[in-house]
Amino acid sequence: MKKVTINSVATYAGVSKKTVSRVLNNEPNVSPATREKVLKVFKELDYTPNPIARGLARNRSFIIGCLYDNPSKSYITRVQSGALEACHKHHYNLLIHPCELRGEELIANIEHLLTTSRLDGMVLTPPFSDSQELIDFLKKKKVHFARVASAIDDAESISVRSNDELGAYEITEHLIKLGHSNIAFIKGHPDHSATEQRFSGYQRALAEHNIAFNPKLVAEGNFSYHSGADSAKAILDLDPRPSAVFASNDYMAAAVLKLATQRQLKVPQDISIAGFDNAPIARHIWPGLTTIAQPVEEMTRQAVEQLILQIGDEQTPVYQATLEAKLITRESTAQHK
Amino acid sequence: MKKVTINSVATYAGVSKKTVSRVLNNEPNVSPATREKVLKVFKELDYTPNPIARGLARNRSFIIGCLYDNPSKSYITRVQSGALEACHKHHYNLLIHPCELRGEELIANIEHLLTTSRLDGMVLTPPFSDSQELIDFLKKKKVHFARVASAIDDAESISVRSNDELGAYEITEHLIKLGHSNIAFIKGHPDHSATEQRFSGYQRALAEHNIAFNPKLVAEGNFSYHSGADSAKAILDLDPRPSAVFASNDYMAAAVLKLATQRQLKVPQDISIAGFDNAPIARHIWPGLTTIAQPVEEMTRQAVEQLILQIGDEQTPVYQATLEAKLITRESTAQHK
DNA sequence: CAACATTATGACACCGGTGTCAGAAAGTGG
DNA sequence: CCACTTTCTGACACCGGTGTCATAATGTTG
Structure with missing residues (x-):
């Protein structure tokens, strides 16, 4: 050849x-x-x-970097699949870069990535999309980027999100309508803006249905299965025991389900459990988890597509969108006895 | 700047x-x-x-492509993480390329990938590592590649695998030693060599413990949760009902567990369930699944590292290794009543 | 048809490195 | 100290494209 x-x-x-x-x-x-x-x-x-020669002449790499630090494998693969779709459409490639948000080395790490890889742009997924420090840095360096599921309000940069607050509101309301009023809540990782938003949705639903907010019903998780297990213990030990638990994601909800089952509690008869994200595990366990499905692929796809457009033409107007999340009811939630 | x-x-x-x-x-x-x-x-x-300029001059892209078509998100992320580790060590980048094994377009698809991305090499994960057609094609095109978990016997190309047959033997033997003799088996996807190997291990364990092999106890799955659900139904409907089920991976095992639970069967008291892979779900459900842990990251890491060495120096001897898999016992298997 | 505007084309430098090869500098032996 | 290796070093072409600009071809107008 x-x-x-x-x-x-x-x-x-x-x-x-x-x-x-x-x-x-x-x-x-x-x-x-x-x-x-x-x-x-x-x-x-x-x-x-030859894309390499082209890249040299135009000072382009035709590579988009995808930053993530997320314990959920299913979230990551969904993000990747959405990003890849947009990349391939425009003849770009995707470089994946898992790294840790914490640590002073973050900026140095990213700087190193930028100089060694010559990325044309970056997609930030949570929790990076919520890091003001990182965003400021990228702006200073004039690196194109797009934020996925970011709560930061910045009209200058591309953002595609879904309505976490509303999703949490809906799922809480779903529980309330089933007759629950003693509903425990497990928070997510404090670095993720989704954590605060889901919490707000929960509180707003309670308030609008005249249920007093009880801080004792709130456990601090971090989205990991393990943290869910710890929170589950605290919640199931409460007296009176809540009749429903809304965990900020499905992994933590699965942990609650596991502990409840170990303790011979029937779900949903004795206790209803709801999650968030519609991760595969939500339907792989029995009973299946009532949860909120977010269009993660679509969010990422749009974000990357807009990012590539912006790279091609700086004049492209900054795209900002909020997509809808959808309530999915399964067997883990039922009428309060 | x-x-x-x-x-x-x-x-x-x-x-x-x-x-x-x-x-x-x-x-x-x-x-x-x-x-x-x-x-x-x-x-x-x-x-x-500047890696781009370097790439142009040396006709290198410093990019390794990772091919996969696997329903398991956790498997994919583990593969990626091992591959990334090796890549970063040698200042390479990783390009992920999910695609479908089936279809005549595979070769065309890969050819297109090669010409547009100028990859320096490819890591093949199952089922691609078992595709003789693809391997022949890559050899013809003189593209460097490494096989992960491949059963194909080819002394000319890099291969890192784990002993699936032995793992399946061990887990079956574990069940036999618990007093089970009526052990059902769920096969994996026919395109994956692991399917045949795990099946062999199961059969060998039965034979060595003088238990007659009964083809009626074998269900055809394809590694997906869904196929596990179908197989579970067939198996649980058997009369007499098997006292144990060994599914070729954890997702299918989880499906068996779900159905058994729905049918009010107690696991492991009424039926023992074992999986394979040690996917996260194996410990996220109750009871936790007895399974086989494979060093997926390490296999991929070694494969990619050797691949990069070979790219750098054609004279590098072809590396072939088989790593150990490990039995992990959890609550889903117990003494036969 | 002259005068000018517009469109089409190519020569050539350049992007930022590497490979080749010739010549300079340093080391060795008789 | 001279002839002969061996070790350094740099000039220059080249990788395969793109940007700039001059010029050729074509179109338009009075």
């Missing part, structure tokens, strides 16, 4: 390589006849431009 | 850019004094070589 370069195409087509380049990039000022001729040679020689 | 290129370093250090390049690549024939001087300038100017 001999290499087909822009030079061979040019020679073969009897034009200069600049003209070939013009055709390649759909630039104007090429006569239809010439364009036709060159395109034919592309086919005949089966030519594909 | 002005750009620091090899030219500025050369000028500043008072040497030619070729000499700078020599220092950069640790080439011989540079006097210690010169080397020292250049290294100092690297620090002073905070110079980082």
Whole structure:
């Protein structure tokens, strides 16, 4: 397999390589006849431009970096799949970069990533999308980025989110309508803005249905299964025991379910359990978890697509969108006895 | 932030850019004094070589592609994490490429990936590592690749696997020693070599303990939770009902557990359940699943590391290794009543 | 048809590194 | 000290594209 370069195409087509380049990039000022001729040679020689050479000349890498620090494998793979879809559509590639939010090295780490990889842009997923420090840094460095599920209010940068507050409101309301009033809540990781939002939704639903908020019913989790297990213990030991638990994500909800089952409690007869995210585990366990489904792939897809548009044209208006989350009821929640 | 290129370093250090390049690549024939001087300038100017330019000159992309088609998110993230570790160590990047094994477009798809991304090498994870067609294609194209968990016997290509047959043997033996003899088995996806190996291990354990193999106890799954649910139904409807079920992976085992629980069966009192892989779900449910833990990260890490070595030096001997899998007992298996 | 505007094309430098090769500097032996 | 290796070093072309600009071809107008 001999290499087909822009030079061979040019020679073969009897034009200069600049003209070939013009055709390649759909630039104007090429006569239809010439364009036709060159395109034919592309086919005949089966030519594909070398992205590396292109990158060097245009100072582009055609690579988007995806930053994450998330315990949920399913969340990560959904983010990746949405990002990949957008990348492939625009002939970009995706570079994944799991790293830790905490630690002073974060900025140094990202700086190193930027200089060694020459990324054209970055997608920030929670909790990075909520890091004002990181956002300021990227702006200073003039690096293009898009925020996924970020609560930060910044009209200058791309943001795609879903309405966590509303989702939490709906699921809490669902429990209330089932007759529950003693509803425990497990918070997520404090670094994630979703944590505060889901908590707000829970509180607002209580308030709007005239149920007094009881801080003793709130446990501090961090989205991990393990933290859910700890919180579950605290909650199930309460006297009186809550008749329902709303955990800020499905892993923690699964932990509550596990402990409840170990303690011979029937779910949902003795206690209702609700989660958030609609992770695979929500339907892999019995009873299946009532939860909130967020369009994670779609959020990421839109974010990356807009990011690529912005990279291509700085004038692109800044895109900001909020997508809808949806309540999914399964067997883990039922009428309060 | 002005750009620091090899030219500025050369000028500043008072040497030619070729000499700078020599220092950069640790080439011989540079006097210690010169080397020292250049290294100092690297620090002073905070110079980082441009990987794109480097790639163009050396016809390298410094990117490894990771191919997968696997329903298990946790498997994928473990593969990615092992691959990333090796990549970062050698200043490579990882490009993820989920795609489907089936379909005639596979080869075309990969060919397109290769021409557009100029990958330096590919890691094949199951089921791609078991595709003779793909392997032949890559060899023909002279693309470097490494196989993870592949059963194909090919001394010419890098392979890192774990002993699936032995793992399945051990877990089956574990059940037999608990007094079970009526042990059902759920097979995995026919495209994965692990499927056949795990099945063999199961059969060998039965044979060595003088238990007749009964084909009626074998259900055809495909590693997905859904297929596990179907198989579970078939198995639990058997008369007599098996006293134990060994599913080829944890997702299918979880499906069996879910159905058993729905049917008011107590696990492990009424029926023991074992899985394979030690996926997170194995410990997120109650009872926790007895399973086999494979060093997926480590396998991938080694595979990618060897791949990169081979890319750097074609003379590197072909690495082949088999790592150990480990039995993990949890609450889902118990003495037969 | 002259005078000018517009479109099409190519020559050439350049992006930031690496490979080749020739020549300078340093080391060795008789 | 001279001839001969061996070790350094730099000039220069090259990787495969893109940007700039000058010039050729074509179109428009009075």
